[in-house]
Amino acid sequence: MMKHTKYKILLASLLSIITIIGANAQSISGIIKNPKGEAVPNAIVKLDGLEVTRTDEMGEFQGVDITSKQTLSIEHDLFQKKAIDVNLVPNIIILTPLSHKQGIQIGYGEIEQMKSTQATSAVSGENLKGFSTFTLGNRLSGKIAGLTIVRNGNEPASDIPDMFIRGTSTYNSNNILVMVDGFEATINNLLPEEIESVTVLKDAAALAIYGMRGANGVLLITTKRGVNSRVQVKLDTKLGFSSPARRMKFTDSYTYASLYNEAISNDIGYWSPIYSKDDLELYKNNSDSYFHPNVSWYDEVMRSSVPYTENTLSFTGGNNFAKYYVMLGYVSFDKLYGKNSKAKADELKNMSETSRFNFRTNIDLNINSFWSASVSIGGNIIENSKPNHSNMSDLLASTPPNAFPIKNMGGTWAANNIHTENPLGTLYESGKLSNHDVNVQTGITLNQNLDKLIKGLKLFESVSFVSWTRKNYDRKRDYERYQMNKSADGTISTEKVAGTNTDYQIDENTREQSLRTAYNLGASYSTKFNSVHEVSGLLGFTYSNYEIEGNNAPYRNTGLYGRFGYSFDNRILSEFSFAYNGSENLPPNKRFGFFPAVSLGWIVSNENFAKKINFLNYMKIRTSAGIVGNSHFGISRFAYQTYYANMQDKFNIGSSANVSLNGLQEGRIGNSDITWEKNYKYDLGVDLRLFDKLDVSADVFYEKRTGILSTYASTTPSTIGAILPYENIGKVSNKGFELTLEYSDNLGKVDYYIGGNISYAKNKIDYQAEVTQPESYLYRTGKSANQFFGLEAIGLFQSYDEINNPNTPVQLFSPVQPGDIRYKDQNGDGYVDENDMIAIGKPTIPEINYGFYLGAAYKGLDIKADLYGQANRSIMLSGNHVWAFYNNGQVPEIATERWAYYPEQGIDTRTKAKYPRLSTANNDNNYQSSTFWQRNGSFLRLQNLELGYTLPEKVCRKAYLNKIRLYVQASNLLTISSISDYDPEIVYGYPITKSYSVGLSIQF
Template sequence: MNRIYKIKRTALLTATGTLFTLATIAQSATDSVPAAADTSRRVPVAYGSQPWWKVTGAYGGVNGSVLRKSAAATLSNGLYGRIPGLTVMQGNGEPGYDAPSMSIRGLSSYRGTGILTFVDGFESPFDQLAADEIESITALKDAAATAMYGIRGANGVLLITTKRGTAGKPKISFRVQTGFQRPQRLPEFLGSYDYATLYNEALRNEDKTEKYSPADLAAYKSGSDKYFHPDVNWYDEVLKKSAPMSEYNLNLTGGNSNATYFVSLNVLKNTGLYKNTDSKREESSNANFLRYNFRSNVDIKVTKRLSTSLDLAGRVEDRSYPGAGAAEIWSNMMLIPPNAFPVRNPDNSYGGTSVYRSNPVGLVLGRGVSTTHARSLQATMRLSYELDQIAPGLKAGAAVSFNNWFQGNDDKTKQFAVFQLLKNPAGATVYNKFGDNTTIVENDGVNDQWRRTNTQYTLTYNRSFGEHSVDALLLYNQDVYTISGNNVPYAHQGTAGRLTYAYKRKYIGEFSFGYNGSENFPKGKRFGFFPALSAGWILSEEHFLQQVQWVSFLKLRASYGLVGNDQVGGRRFPYQQYYSGGGGYYFGTDNHYAGGMDEGSLANPAITWEKDRRANFGIDASLLHNRVTFTLDLFDEKRRDILAERYGAIPGYVGVGLPAENVGSVSNRGFELQLGYQSEVKHGFSYFVSGSAAFARNKILYMAEARQPYAYLNRTGQRIGQPFGLQAIGFFKDEADINASPQQIFAPVKPGDIKYKDQNGDHIIDIYDEVAIGKPVLPEWTFGLHLGLQYKGFDLDAFFQGVANRSIMLSGPLVWAFVNDAKAAPIAMGRWTPETAATATYPRLTTTANDNNYRSADFWQRNGSFVKLRNIELGYTFPVSLLSRIRLKQLRIYVNAVNVFSLDHIHFADPETLSGYPAMRSMNAGVRVQL
């Protein structure tokens, strides 16, 4: 194990320091599903559930009650740092399109990396489910946990379990939450005076005439001429300070010994930031997301042996946006200088120029409305029949699930003209028009549609024989996924099984397997076998530990197995030769054209899936009478048969595109740690502290890359996504410094330009001097810290998330002044001049893109690590004695906040969302009532 988990001493010390700065490392019973000490509970596993004490694989999860406190409009945005090993990185904050990226235990492939998500046992997206309908979300990590998914399990699996009814009188609970949201952080840019001053300086650096006169600069500084010397903050002109968000939820549960039910209704309204939009959505529209969720889970005991369940879940999603689209709006707000033109001219027309024809306010208010209407319906029926007459504990089951998604658009868009104000020779104001005002063009149709049909047949056996316990599962599964516009559905088919044996509740052995295949591989080579072995030893049941009072529960577990990944990337059916139209020829005296066919890249009839060999060792413990919980997992993975093209081994004069072959390999190693403490209740007061830390580092072992002249250029041996670039060693001081330095060939250099290191000693700086710089954007370390306390009816809950070993590259209008006619950011104030040469933090200014200064280099790279207070909630639950008078079972009021603050190294933008629609900070108040 020392060889497997060898980590640089400095990295380990840094990580340890970070952990103790966060006060504790791990995650307690308040987060996980379930706690190590709660041995009686069953937890979700592949195609079923198991008692916690029998689990020998690597699992981690979070309860639905915790997700409700995240107050996130999109469910996956409540998972930051909640499950060790699950890395969640925030995307943009646009309503309805704010789902984050996710990975389990980092990356083990440089091709397909998407994880599987299952809702109640069947593959389905889950981002737009409501937290109130969720029982738990569980991550399956090692081979023992994912082997039954076989050809599809190598990237990990998320199991989403929805709530089910419980026997008893009907319980009705209602929750309403409303609040507002604001951008967590917007980019900052210089005003017109500073912009014009720096622009003149950039022109002087290029030996050009200054553009702005002293009178122009004075007008910008005084703000006395808003039309010919405007100073526009486009973010202020386009965006409101805040936007409302509200959610309403109604749950109904109950039943008896023969039937139970759970019914949920949820409504979410999330509004965007665009100001002055038409509330009727006839001329313009804010960004609006309106979602309705419905769920009904019914379980019926038909006879003594026959049970059935019927789950129905539906969702309606209505989105509306400005006709221009978020990408165009936000890129122009970031790009257009503050002095380019006024928002509106004196006649109320939109300002603009020949260079800047997209007035950001006009993009919001003058381009019409785009809307989408999405509908989703999932129906699942299960039958279970006890075969006690054959063997006690034997059951047969069958299930079928239909999942449909439809999304149509109904757009009413138009174009608008912009006008540039000019002075003619007589001094009169004239308007120069660019573009035209057009009438509304309607466009409606289907822009996304798919359906998924699943069937499952199971045979289970669960029985105890004195000190022996046997659990077995045999399953057949078929999945057909059809996408609109694709004539051939995606299909998976196979069998899977699991056999678990326990002796004296302390020795556990398990064998699981998946034998399944995909239509995407050659006939006769579509199925594979994926086995896994795991074992557990509950030491706390041994006599020598039963006398140790402070050890409540202690289990060692280990697993080893093989899983696969059929998301190999590239074209579909890569084993078939593709031909496309092209390569025609002109014949005869009249040059008659006859079309031809081009041969595409060569097919690979031997193509197969990726294979991942996984080993895992884990410890679960509960100490001090279950007050302390502890979990540690160490893992080692090696992925092989990753697709790559052998361009480095076969010369280009062969004259044909090379096939993708299963030759690549990647290793991935790391650990996950959880620790939590729950205090006793004294005088109505209790508290808990819990935390988690996870580390995963991958290494590309082989990827068939082209032969490089220098070893440091190789991507092999580096991490997936490792950035490469030049190493900056300062700025050129003067012409003598330039003449004495290696020649930089990207552009003619002058004093104040960035000087780069000559890596190969050839006295030329070119692409062969690019080396690995910084770290990949996906963090290697993820942390979570959960704190909470209760005093009588009051409760306070706070959750911090942090990441480390992550780099981000700054580029474009965010930092590159004047590039592509862009504005300038405050970072440019530190530019190099002969007077500031000793203290400069930015290269000399130019009005055009400087190919030497603005390129991939560690000069523009920043530490992307951060710690964020993701969620905090303060609530009060009224005493039951008081509520009984008004016939309520529960009444709770609360206030919460999301994305409260961020401690990071980027002060002018969010380290997760550098550009585009920003990540949002929200503040909410809510009430929960149970009848």
């Protein structure tokens, strides 16, 4: 009996174990793809480190039995190893390419990063999505080592930044060349969704192929293309609102009037207030809004927040014959102009909205083994409106809060004889300026594969048309402004001080347009023999013609380009590249030049001794040297020609004194010997992957720009009687370094990454024509091309005894008083004048640019942040946003810390003053460019913070979807800067905004 009982217990135990194992075991399948959505064949699927299967040609694996205690991982030579939670195995698994084994874009081609000897850096379009801004260029801040973004404003559609590659190396035009899908175009109106990658070409090896267009660097944009898979549909939508990150800060009427009493007393020399105590009290308690108004014009004109939306819909797919990518996008950004008004709601919305519709269709056809073709059509339509005023920001800064009320008692718009424009009246009544832009880029490429004749030989022919059309709509009118007056007996009257009520005048016939046509044809060759020798070559011809409607001669460039490479045993790399091209901007007999570059590379990690270093996955050392040119000087075109102009003076002809003709006068003298600027570039770099987790790329560089166009005008007496010609005499050197790091790993089930880049570029003027100076520090030569010059402020004068001290230098700009800025006499001659201006602070263009990013994911949750910053940069404060009462304008809040001493009035700020004494007159002494107004322009900005959640795959399948992701996002939440009163990036004008949004991403 006991024996049977033992067997029963044993059998029950076995059945329990089997049941438990069966409960925890599961059979999984999946599809492995790259970020483009292409299948990854031959990927190794491992359980607990042991191979169990591999993916087929479609990237699929099936029937892998796994328990909850096992570890699943995917490995492939071209991708980073990926560990996956067995309880969260998605149907589609995306692998991240190894940085050194993925293809990178270069001039007129693509190459595996490991085989490249060029200095390039890139960012994917996916990594540009976080930051909300209308213009794409601003999204690139801090994203790419060596690329500097200098923002010129933040008003939607007008926020086009300046872009510099490796700083600046000329004091003429530093405009970079921008190429979209191989042809020159503009990028500012592209959407991140349609972009595959943005690549910066930096050294001679990368730029020589562009010849005299390459000296300032090249930005390559590659748009997305189709893949061989079933159709993939992706919908992204984002809704949010933005508000000023920092606003202009001006005083209220009470403070304004109080400080005005000080200012006028300072001008007179004794206490003599304009505003009585009763006036001040009325301003303070806001009890007389008509004759003692207190209007915050900024708050009345600018809204506290405005909505925006970004939406894209894309289709990707294809087969062995045809692949396609189609995208539609719509973005809309309201502007901050126009505080909510029911009466003006429709008109304000129509006047402050900017929208853009983007479209793209890229098709690749594999016609047969010989022919293939591609067609790319992309563009956008922009509707942009704004108030019919040239500079609303300046109008707000120049209108004091107590100048007049918004409207008079009778409902008329208020103004006065000094301030004749009413900011709110101008906003509501003056109409709007609108433009309707249509941008279209069309590219067609034919390819011939000549493998059957010569293995590795291919031919290509392509043409591109980039058209831009703008239709302007100008709707404007004048309006009456009245001043309200009160007589001694209390009688109130109004008088017109400006304007006449008119009907709207509409001009909608103004049109602008341009067309850029370009051709590119050539041949490429690549082969490998004896298993260790690899040879490649590229030879092509390019021609471009850019025409702008009106009296503008076409811009034309044409020439040959080539690149030839040889590598030995995948260890030693070498390349020679060149361009022989010319420009219409140069003399007919000197339009063409030759621009060569050579580069070498050594893949250290492929050497036998390096393979023994376990933590070294990849290491490559590369160097390059070469010459590139610049024929777009940023000055008047055709400088080789002498120009003539009509004289204002006339001479009489004939028998009648009433018959006269204008004479001709010689303009700038032409120089038939001018040529392009030459930029000699040298680079040394290293690329590393360590511990299978850390990617490193570092470069040091030196450039020497010669032949910069300038004149000897400053060294030649004006009695010469002519405008001197341009000559190739300027020289600038530039040097620096770049570093990019990225680390990715996991802590248990948490995947995380962190990375960043930093670049430093410092230039120096080696020569420019300068008049002989009395002091060495006055020369621009030897200083940065973007250097500030000004006076060195050494405090504020505290008394007349200090000013009249015989040892105190005399400041010659205007008579000084206690509280005025005191400057250092640099040359010790007893006077402070223009000869005491030295190089102050740092350049206007930042010498240091950096960016950081980090993120983590746990199950369906993900979080990421992007930061960027600039350093070694100075800004100079000036104008009516800074100087109190400047041109009868406002008083900025910083002026409340002014120097003042009226003890009878209880006013004494001498020991704590941070601002000079106030004056109602423009003060030439205090308004000089000096260290007093200069600020450290360095900053660090939290550009983007995003938290997302991806729904479980089972939930998505029930909704017949592949992926659903919800996220919340914030931009420009935090800025760290030593400047508290102004934004360090955009000091004045339309403010930088911080934004908050929610988004939804769906994949079908």
